[in-house]
Amino acid sequence: EAGVAQSPRYKIIEKRQSVAFWCNPISGHATLYWYQQILGQGPKLLIQFQNNGVVDDSQLPKDRFSAERLKGVDSTLKIQPAKLEDSAVYLCASSLLRADTQYFGPGTRLTVL
Amino acid sequence: KNEVEQSPQNLTAQEGEFITINCSYSVGISALHWLQQHPGGGIVSLFMLSSGKKKHGRLIATINIQEKHSSLHITASHPRDSAVYICAVRRGGADGLTFGKGTHLIIQP
Numbered sequence: 001e002a003g004v005a006q007s008p009r010y011k012i013i014e015k016r017q018s019v020a021f022w023c024n025p026i027s028g029h030a031t032l033y034w035y036q037q038i039l040g041q042g043p044k045l046l047i048q049f050q051n052n053g054v055v056d057d058s059q060l061p062k063d064r065f066s067a068e069r070l071k072g073v074d075s076t077l078k079i080q081p082a083k084l085e086d087s088a089v090y091l092c093a094s095s096l097l098r099a100d101t102q103y104f105g106p107g108t109r110l111t112v113l
Numbered sequence: 114k115n116e117v118e119q120s121p122q123n124l125t126a127q128e129g130e131f132i133t134i135n136c137s138y139s140v141g142i143s144a145l146h147w148l149q150q151h152p153g154g155g156i157v158s159l160f161m162l163s164s165g166k167k168k169h170g171r172l173i174a175t176i177n178i179q180e181k182h183s184s185l186h187i188t189a190s191h192p193r194d195s196a197v198y199i200c201a202v203r204r205g206g207a208d209g210l211t212f213g214k215g216t217h218l219i220i221q222p
Contacts, residue, residue, distance in 0.1 A: 004155075055208060056207065102210065
């Protein structure tokens, strides 16, 4: 069974530029999460989807971050415009059911210069 | 104060030693997770607990709901156990996890 796929693995941009990350969850997993992990800290939930609907986006900085999960499968997370403090690893995770074990992708490491 | 606190933050031990990593939380939860993160690697879920104790190979996880405390034990530790171990809780009524900062474990041969 293929795991959670993410791309790109690494991205370097300058502040005020835009960036997008892509996630392909495990086949059949209805729940998808995006987390932000700043160096030295634990991951922080940004947004949770159930199929193509948003369940929780309370910690998503909506002035610059957006996410979508069209057709309830793949998801994209966008930052526009990026700030220095957005430098982090962005992790995507999926689970078969809500409140089930989460399976994590390898993450995208973003560096904002 | 963080909702999920882990101790120690860093731990270096010799191969074969018994390892204990602690996690305390301050909110009501429906489940607690222990996860492992290798340098440059993704996060792997080790255990999901809502009560009692679970064992998988050399890893044992326990939780005391009344005391809001969980421990992860590694028996007969090995250098390949070197990783960051993260405690995360699922708050009652929520699905997303709230993570601790992790414990950086190094097992020396």
